[in-house]
Amino acid sequence: MTALPPLPAQPEDTPWPTGDWPRSDLPTNMDRARFQRLMDHAFAATPPADLGETFCVVVIKGGRLIHEQYAASHGPDATCPSWSKAKSITHALVGMLVKDGRIDIHAPADVPEWRQRDDPRRAITLDQLLRMSSGLAFREDYVPEHPSDVIEMLWGAGKEDVAHFAASFPLEHEPGSFWSYASGTTNIVARAAARAANAFGPDFEAFMRERLFGPLGMASPIPKFDRAGTFIGSSFCYCTPRDFARFGLLYLRDGVWDGKRLLPEGWVDYARTPTWQQAGAEEPYGAHWWLGIAGPGSFSANGFEGQYTVVIPDLDMVIVRNGKTSLEMKQNPKKWIADIADCFRTA
Incomplete structure (x- = not known):
C-alpha cells in the first residue's frame, strides 16, 4: 500500500481560527490567471450549465484564509446544507468516543436489531459500517422515480427512527466482502455513538458542541435529529462555509487543535486509508471520507448537489465549495x- 502523505502542522506564526480566521493574500507562486478564470466561471451572473449554482468557496492555505467568495444570495454568515458531508462529522464523533474508550470499532456494532443468536448481521463491525462494507441491502438513489431506500429513510417511512429503519435491512453480501455507499449505515453508526455516549437528542447535541464544535470555534452548526433522538449523521448538519473549513482544518492537522488532541492518534490516517472495493466501485473511499479528488493524498467530505470540504495535505490546504449542481x-x-488545487501546484 502506498504510504500516506504526511499531515502538516500549524505554522508557529499562524494563530488557530477558534475566533476569527487569520488571513493572508494569495501566494505569488501560483497560477493566478487560471485561478481567476475558474472563479469567474463558477460565480458567473448566470450559473454555468456544467456547475450549476456555486453559493460559496473558501480556500485555506497554511492555516490562513486566502480566498473566499459568495454568490449574491449568500454570505459568510449564511448556513449551507451539509448533505453527506455530515458523514465525516459522524466519523469525528465516533473518534472521540474511541479516544474515551467507549467504542471499539473492530467489535460487533451495538445494534439492538441484530442481537438474535442466529442473525448473521450481528457480526457486522463499526469498522465495516464506517467503510461502507457492511453488506446490507440498502439502495442509495436520489432520483424520486427510482426505488430508493435513502429517500424513504429521510422523508418517508423511516424518518421517525432512521437508524432502526436502516438496521432492518437484510444482508445482501457477506460483511466486508462488498463495498456499497449507503447513508443508512451512517445513521446506524450515529445511533451506536449515542448509545456509547448515553446521550440522545439534546444531550447528544450538547456532546457535539462540547467536544467538537466548541473547541474549534464552530458557532454555526445546526445538526438535525429524528424523533428517536438520533443525529441524522448521514445528511443533516448545516454550517457556514468558514465552519466547514474549520472542520477540514482539524483533519488536516491530524485531529489536533491549538495544542490539544481532539481525535485519537491515528484516527485521521484511518479516515484516509483506502477501503478495499470491488471492481467498478464508484470512487476511492476511506472511512466516511472520500479519497483523491484533488490529487494524490487528498481526502474529502462530499455531499449531494455539490457540497465539498476537501483536505489537501501536500498543499497544506482546505477547499470548501457549497452549491447546487444537478446529479447529471x-x-x-x-x-x-481539482483545477483550483492545481493552480497552486503549477505557476
Missing part, C-alpha cells in the same frame, strides 16, 4: 476543485 453534472465540481 456531479463529476464537474470535483474537476473544478
Whole structure:
C-alpha cells in the first residue's frame, strides 16, 4: 500500500481560527490567471450549465484564509446544507468516543436489531459500517422515480427512527466482502455513538458542541435529529462555509487543535486509508471520507448537489465549495476543485 502523505502542522506564526480566521493574500507562486478564470466561471451572473449554482468557496492555505467568495444570495454568515458531508462529522464523533474508550470499532456494532443468536448481521463491525462494507441491502438513489431506500429513510417511512429503519435491512453480501455507499449505515453508526455516549437528542447535541464544535470555534452548526433522538449523521448538519473549513482544518492537522488532541492518534490516517472495493466501485473511499479528488493524498467530505470540504495535505490546504449542481453534472465540481488545487501546484 502506498504510504500516506504526511499531515502538516500549524505554522508557529499562524494563530488557530477558534475566533476569527487569520488571513493572508494569495501566494505569488501560483497560477493566478487560471485561478481567476475558474472563479469567474463558477460565480458567473448566470450559473454555468456544467456547475450549476456555486453559493460559496473558501480556500485555506497554511492555516490562513486566502480566498473566499459568495454568490449574491449568500454570505459568510449564511448556513449551507451539509448533505453527506455530515458523514465525516459522524466519523469525528465516533473518534472521540474511541479516544474515551467507549467504542471499539473492530467489535460487533451495538445494534439492538441484530442481537438474535442466529442473525448473521450481528457480526457486522463499526469498522465495516464506517467503510461502507457492511453488506446490507440498502439502495442509495436520489432520483424520486427510482426505488430508493435513502429517500424513504429521510422523508418517508423511516424518518421517525432512521437508524432502526436502516438496521432492518437484510444482508445482501457477506460483511466486508462488498463495498456499497449507503447513508443508512451512517445513521446506524450515529445511533451506536449515542448509545456509547448515553446521550440522545439534546444531550447528544450538547456532546457535539462540547467536544467538537466548541473547541474549534464552530458557532454555526445546526445538526438535525429524528424523533428517536438520533443525529441524522448521514445528511443533516448545516454550517457556514468558514465552519466547514474549520472542520477540514482539524483533519488536516491530524485531529489536533491549538495544542490539544481532539481525535485519537491515528484516527485521521484511518479516515484516509483506502477501503478495499470491488471492481467498478464508484470512487476511492476511506472511512466516511472520500479519497483523491484533488490529487494524490487528498481526502474529502462530499455531499449531494455539490457540497465539498476537501483536505489537501501536500498543499497544506482546505477547499470548501457549497452549491447546487444537478446529479447529471456531479463529476464537474470535483474537476473544478481539482483545477483550483492545481493552480497552486503549477505557476
